Amino acid sequence: MSLATENSELVRENGFSNPLNTFFLLLTAVVTLYIVYWRFSRSRMLELASKIPGPNGWPLVGSALEFVGSPHDMFVTLYKKADLYGRVVKLWIGPRLLIFLIDPRDVELILSSHVHIDKSPEYRLFQPWLGDGLLISSGQKWRAHRKLIAPTFHLNVLKSFIDLFNKNSRETVEKLRKEVGKEFDCHDYMSEATVEILLETAMGVSKKTQDQSGYDYAMAVMKLCEILHIRQSKIWLYSDYIFNLTKNSTYQKSLISIIHNLTRKVIQKKKAYFQEGIRGSTAEVPEELKTQKYEKTDITNKTTLEGTSYGQSAGLKDDLDIDDDVGEKKRMAFLDLLIEASQNGVVINDEEIKEQVDTIMFEGHDTTAAGSSFFLCQMAAHPDIQERVVQELNEIFQGSDRPTTFADTLEMKYLERCLLETLRLFPPVPIIARQLQEEVQLASDPKLRLPAGATIIVAQFGVHRLEEYYPDPHKFNPDNFLPEKAANRHYYSFIPFSAGPRSCVGRKYAMLKLKILLSTILRNYKIESNLKEEDYKLQGDIILKRADGFQIRLEPRKPITA
Numbered sequence: 001m002s003l004a005t006e007n008s009e010l011v012r013e014n015g016f017s018n019p020l021n022t023f024f025l026l027l028t029a030v031v032t033l034y035i036v037y038w039r040f041s042r043s044r045m046l047e048l049a050s051k052i053p054g055p056n057g058w059p060l061v062g063s064a065l066e067f068v069g070s071p072h073d074m075f076v077t078l079y080k081k082a083d084l085y086g087r088v089v090k091l092w093i094g095p096r097l098l099i100f101l102i103d104p105r106d107v108e109l110i111l112s113s114h115v116h117i118d119k120s121p122e123y124r125l126f127q128p129w130l131g132d133g134l135l136i137s138s139g140q141k142w143r144a145h146r147k148l149i150a151p152t153f154h155l156n157v158l159k160s161f162i163d164l165f166n167k168n169s170r171e172t173v174e175k176l177r178k179e180v181g182k183e184f185d186c187h188d189y190m191s192e193a194t195v196e197i198l199l200e201t202a203m204g205v206s207k208k209t210q211d212q213s214g215y216d217y218a219m220a221v222m223k224l225c226e227i228l229h230i231r232q233s234k235i236w237l238y239s240d241y242i243f244n245l246t247k248n249s250t251y252q253k254s255l256i257s258i259i260h261n262l263t264r265k266v267i268q269k270k271k272a273y274f275q276e277g278i279r280g281s282t283a284e285v286p287e288e289l290k291t292q293k294y295e296k297t298d299i300t301n302k303t304t305l306e307g308t309s310y311g312q313s314a315g316l317k318d319d320l321d322i323d324d325d326v327g328e329k330k331r332m333a334f335l336d337l338l339i340e341a342s343q344n345g346v347v348i349n350d351e352e353i354k355e356q357v358d359t360i361m362f363e364g365h366d367t368t369a370a371g372s373s374f375f376l377c378q379m380a381a382h383p384d385i386q387e388r389v390v391q392e393l394n395e396i397f398q399g400s401d402r403p404t405t406f407a408d409t410l411e412m413k414y415l416e417r418c419l420l421e422t423l424r425l426f427p428p429v430p431i432i433a434r435q436l437q438e439e440v441q442l443a444s445d446p447k448l449r450l451p452a453g454a455t456i457i458v459a460q461f462g463v464h465r466l467e468e469y470y471p472d473p474h475k476f477n478p479d480n481f482l483p484e485k486a487a488n489r490h491y492y493s494f495i496p497f498s499a500g501p502r503s504c505v506g507r508k509y510a511m512l513k514l515k516i517l518l519s520t521i522l523r524n525y526k527i528e529s530n531l532k533e534e535d536y537k538l539q540g541d542i543i544l545k546r547a548d549g550f551q552i553r554l555e556p557r558k559p560i561t562a
């Protein structure tokens, strides 16, 4: 090539590259300015975060790469970090700052507050499924709907569910009969039972009128939770754009369609009953399971008990404990009340009803399915404790096969302690995440401040295993919930149902239902297993579960009558 040609190539190249260079120069300047602005706007957060114990992680990704692997591996990694750094631990996941709290004094600052009630951005991933339901919403919408929904789980409403709790518990005992003598995963049965109980009580429709089984619904929820957990733990999948390119996005759509299919039909059915003037549950209870004739009259006015009976530390109160003079309207069950409220269209519209039904169906079944499965496994792992529970049941029922009354549930003190101890060691909701809008000075160490913009993770699993509140904290010891022990602990050292303004609205429902379901199972079967709790492989994919399955064996306690 001659020199002349070479020069002309150079000129042509420069001619093309000049605008490109200018573009890249401008882009670099804009990006640099943005990074400087971004760092500057976060300088306070970075300054406060630097004082909080925890790994700094890698540039850009933080500690995100450590949270790959199976859900069980992730769970183990997370709790190893907590062990390493103490009671306040920071973790950078990409640009997001997460701060884990386990000291009850710090936890109280967050959970008791009426200011720090916004959920963290991770909850956004639930939106295609739960819309803007109670679990996710914030601000005025959350306040108005919480006020509407909380009274539908008042003890007076729950007492009207006792017969249906009994009927469904008996049916579960019958379904379990085919597993006698075999090793099997009891979680499937508990999931089906808890979905069907919700349909017949809070939703007020007979499960027989549903063309889709509670089991199919529960399995779709379980798989959906797995996908959501994968998204939560892999930051690149946060982006809808990237997630929509994956196979899981299509799978998620099909699962949501199964789930919404059930909830849509439930609402349609209930509305049709409403038009016909039918109120309350349409599920039927056989005469022999109606409890009214067995109920003792002297306890009927006793609507509240000390908090621990309903899953909350003695001394803590929330809107479920308001025992005002409830009028007829407030005594309606969940879906009845929502449909009635929607008739005037002011408080809640049709779309919002659907969001709340989806929320209650999820929160109300998966949590109690996990709680009851852990309870059964704990009974199997501790035969001596199981026998004490059965002894208490024998004293209450005196060999009778009668259904469980509300008064009976008040007498199940030892079973209740075992249930609370199970929820302590294996809280079905293992973490609660809040987005902090304001700085907070920590109570456990006033030198540390939680920066605004951080995601605060209250880790119940860690709170519940603090040695100063629970001597020998990993041991299953129902006596941790003897009244004198519970009364002397920090209120926020036991928070399976959260606490404060955003506490679980289904707390009392869950405790009452679980007492009836679990006592009915124990009256009929002896639970066995060769495994102890140290063998469990835990995973926290939204709800705490056993990655190795909830394996147990059943032996009939007495000849089972058909």
Ligand code: HEM
Pocket (backbone or CB within 6 Å): 134, 135, 136, 146, 202, 359, 360, 363, 364, 365, 367, 368, 371, 427, 428, 429, 431, 432, 433, 495, 496, 497, 498, 501, 502, 503, 504, 505, 506, 507, 509, 510
């Ligand atoms: C053992 C059973 C249960 C446990 C351990 C449990 C635990 C919790 C926890 C920890 C929260 C707070 C979550 C957060 O702030 O992110 C919560 C909220 C909630 N739970 Fe439960 N729950 C249980 C059963 C139920 C039941 C049976 C229902 C309904 C029938 C229910 C409905 C709800 C709702 C609607 C919320 C959101 C409340 C709000 O933000 O205002 N839960 N639950």
